[in-house]
Amino acid sequence: MWESPHLSAQIIIKYSKFGDPVSARSLFDAIVVSSNSFLWNTMIRAYANEGLCTETLELYLLMRRKGVGPNNYTFPFVLKSCASRSLVSEGKLVHGEAIRTGFESDVYVEAALVDMYAKCGQTDDGRRVFDRMSKRDLVCWTAMITAYEKSERANDSLMLFHQMQEKGGLAADSVTAVSVASAVAQLGDAKRARSIHAHSIRNGFLEDVFVGNSIIAMYSKCGNVEDARLVFNLMEGKDGISWNSMLSGYNENGRASEALLLFEQMQVSGAKPNPVTALIVISSCAYLGSLYLGKKMHNFIINSRLGIDTTLLNAIMDMYAKCGDLDTAVQMFNSILSSEWNVSSWNVMISGYGMHGHGQEALKLFSQMQEEGVEPNHITFTSLLSACSHAGLIEEGKKCFEDMKKLSMIPELKHYTCMVDMLGRAGFVEEAFELIKEMPSEANDSVWGALLLACKIHGNTELGEIAAKNLFHLEPEHTGYYVLMSNIYAASSKWQEVGRLREDMKSRGLKKPAAFSVIEFGKEVHGFHTADQTHPECREVYKMVGELVIKMKMAGYSPDLSCVLHDVEEEDKEHILTTHSEKLAVAFGIMKTDSRSGMPIRVTKNLRVCNDCHSAFKFISSICGRKIVVRDGNRFHHFQAGSCSCKDYW
C-alpha cells in the first residue's frame, strides 16, 4: 500500500480533512519518502490548511534539507502559512526560493505571493508581484484592492478598482464591493458612497451580509447615519456585526443616545450582544456622561458573562472617568495587578486624572508607568499634555513635549493642539501663536480653534481675528468658531462686528448651537434648555434660582454681566444670566435631592460652562453644603465648600 504515493496522499488528505494532522504526519513518517515532492506537498498542504504554521514551515525546511525540490504546488501552501501569521521575513525567503527554483511566474505562486505580501502589510512588494503577473483574475485584483484599503491607501485602492473594470475588463463581485466600500468609508466621500450603494443594489450584492455591513459602516463614516439605518432596516439576515456597525455608526456621529435606543431593540430582537457590542455601548454611555446608564451597562456586562478583556476593562474605566466617577475608575485600576494592564489602560487613567483637573496625579502615573517598563505612545502624550493644560502646569507640559521628542516621537497635530491650548489658556497667547508658526506641517482647525479660545479667554482681538480667518477658511460651516469670534467682539463692545458675523452666519444658514444641560439622579434624567419653558416644573425651578441668587448676593456674589453677549440693558443682562441651562439644572438638583445623602449633584452641559455660572456654583456649593459635579464640553468641575477643582483655571 505504501508503495502507492497517490493512495498514501489520499489517506493523508482524509486525516487532515477530519482534523487529525497528527495521524496524517504519523502516516507520512512511516512511508519511505522518495525524492518525489508529491507526498511532501500533500503533508505541507495538510498542515497549512489546518492553520499549523510552525509545522508547515518546519516540514518545508526538512524537505529542503532532504534535498527534495519544492515546486509550484509547494509554494502556495508555504506562503499561505507565512501570510496567516504575518511572517514577512520568512515569506520573503520563500519568495527568493521560488525565484531561484524558477517557479516565481507560476500563476498560483504569483497569486499566493500577492496575498502573502498583502496580509503582511507589504503593499508595495505585493504590487510589484501583481504588476508582473501575466494573467490576473478577479481574486487577484480584489486581493490587491483590499491590500491598499487595509494599509489606509484608499485612493490607490479605488484607482485600482477602476483599472480593474476598464483595463482588466472584469466586473466586481460582492467581495470586491466590501473592500471598495471600506475604501470609500476611509475617504468619507458621501457622493461615492451613494454610487457604491447603488452599484451593490443593481448587482444584488446586498443579499450578502458582508456587503450590507460594510455599507452601513461606509455611510456612517461618511456622516450619513440616516442611510446607514435605512440599509440596516432593510437587511434580512442581520448578524452581530450588522448591529455593532449600526451602533458604532451612531457613536461616530455623536448620536450616542440613539445607539443606546438601538441596543434596547437589539435585546428585544433576540440578537446576542458580544464583547464588541459591550465596548461600543459603554462608550455611548461615556459620551453621554450618564453614570446611571454606565453603571447599568457595567452590570449588564458582568451578568451576561461576555468575557471582559483588558480592552473592555479600559473602556469601562474610561466610562467611569467620563461620567464623573473618577474614584471608581481608580479603584478598578488599583484592584488589578499592573502587569495585567496595557498601555491604553495607563492612557485611560492619565486622561481621566487630566479631565478632572488632577495634573500632578497624571504626571505621577506617567512616572509609575515608565518605572513599570511600559512604553508610552502618542496617545499617552496627548493625555499628559492635556492634563497639564487643564491644571495650568506649563513648565511640566513643556517638559513632556521635549521628553516626547527625546523618545524619537514626532509630535502630531493633536500634540501641538494641546500645547497651543496650554500656552493660550495660561495667557501666553503670543507664544502659542509663535508655536503655530514653527509647526512643521500646516495647522488644522483644532490648532487654530485652541488659539481662538485662548484669545476669547484673554480678550485678544487681534490674534483672534487671525485664528478666525484661518478657521473660516478651513471649516466654513462650523458654527462654534463664528460664535467664539463674535464673543470676542462682544466682550470689547464691537457690536458692529458682532452684527457682521451674525449676518455671515445667517447667510450660510448656520445657527448658534443651543446650550443644553442634563441632570441625573438615581434613575431620573432631566434636561434644560436656556430659558427653558418646557420642563413641567420650570416655574418652581425659576423660583428656586431666584431664592439662590438672593442668598448668593448676601454671601458676596455679584452677577458677571460680561457673560451676556447681547447689547441689552444691565437689568436684562442680569435676568438673562438666571436662565442659563446649567443654573436651571443645578437648581432643580437642589430642589429634588437630599443634601443629607452626601450625593453630589451631577450636571452635564454640551458647551463650556460660563464664568457667571462657574462663580455661582461655588457660592451654591458653600451655601447649600452640596458637592456639584459639572461636566462641560471640555472637562470636569467639582464644586465644594466654595471652590472648584479647576482652581478657576479652565
Added chain:
DNA sequence: TTAGGGTTAG
C-alpha cells in the same frame, strides 16, 4: 495534486 480576496470595536 494546487489557491487566492470580505464586514464591526480598540
